[in-house]
Amino acid sequence: MGKGRGLALAAWLTLPLGLILLVGSLLYVRSAYTAVTVRGGSMEPTYGIGRQLVVQRLDGDEIHRGDVVLFATPGRFSDQAVLKRVIGVGGDHVVCCGTGTEERITVNGRPLVEPYVKDGIADGTHRPYDVKVPEGRLFVLGDHRVNSMDSRFFATDGHQGTVAVGDVQGRVVGGPARLLGWLLCGLLGLVLAATGLGLGIAAVAVRRRRVVPPAPPWPTQV
Incomplete structure (x- = not known):
């Protein structure tokens, strides 16, 4: 697996998980x-x-x-x-x-x-x-x-x-300490979401990086 694909896969895993934890925690605390x-x-x-x-x-x-x-x-x-x-x-x-x-x-x-x-x-x-x-x-x-x-x-x-x-x-x-567990869960979600976003940006950067072709083994000038 290429480096770009590995980063992209990690991003697809961490970003949604982080968003679920973050949004879910905030919505639950607000409603309950x-x-x-x-x-x-x-x-x-x-x-x-x-x-x-x-x-x-x-x-x-x-x-x-x-x-x-x-x-x-x-x-x-x-x-x-x-x-x-x-x-x-x-x-x-x-x-x-x-x-x-x-x-x-x-x-x-x-x-x-x-x-x-x-x-x-x-x-x-x-x-x-x-x-x-x-x-x-x-x-x-x-x-x-x-x-x-x-x-x-x-x-x-x-x-x-x-x-x-x-x-x-x-x-x-x-x-307020009663909500500490949910707040920590939301913070973890924020960290995971930020990490996933960073991994996604890195994956795009790697894929777009131009690869310099190797020089041919024969002379190119006459």
Whole structure:
């Protein structure tokens, strides 16, 4: 195989592979994730103001208890998307609370262990509630219970303050480092695409290079 053909074959292999990795990674990240900046203190100390977070887009049916979700409910929070933690899903029975150090939320009769709440305060508003979460809805609270506008304050909205799963835009999966693997995949694709392009240019250059014919073994002048 000639040098030009070898370079051309290498280019045909690396350039498409690089483009597939690059474009595929970018499209997947754009379609599956979004980034948000925490603008309020209702999720402290878990997520403080100014924290950059990555939110995975998914259907509300994929949400579980304990997830922190991004949602927007018409008529609440000035229609802005907010972050809250899921305490109960459809069919759950959520009850609050005791008093003082005995203050505790129960879900389906079991005390909820919440190491993430600020200062260990499970409620702090002294507003008891007893909610049977409707199917297709979520009962949500902020981690900073004394500084969070959440399901507790919309009990008379006809849905006991719960949020429709269809209002959920995604689930928090961590900070920007969460996307590092996909970004590295895209970077690898960029390198391969650039390499393939360079090999293609080199192959064309080799093919176009004029080959000087060898001198004949006999005199050419008389």
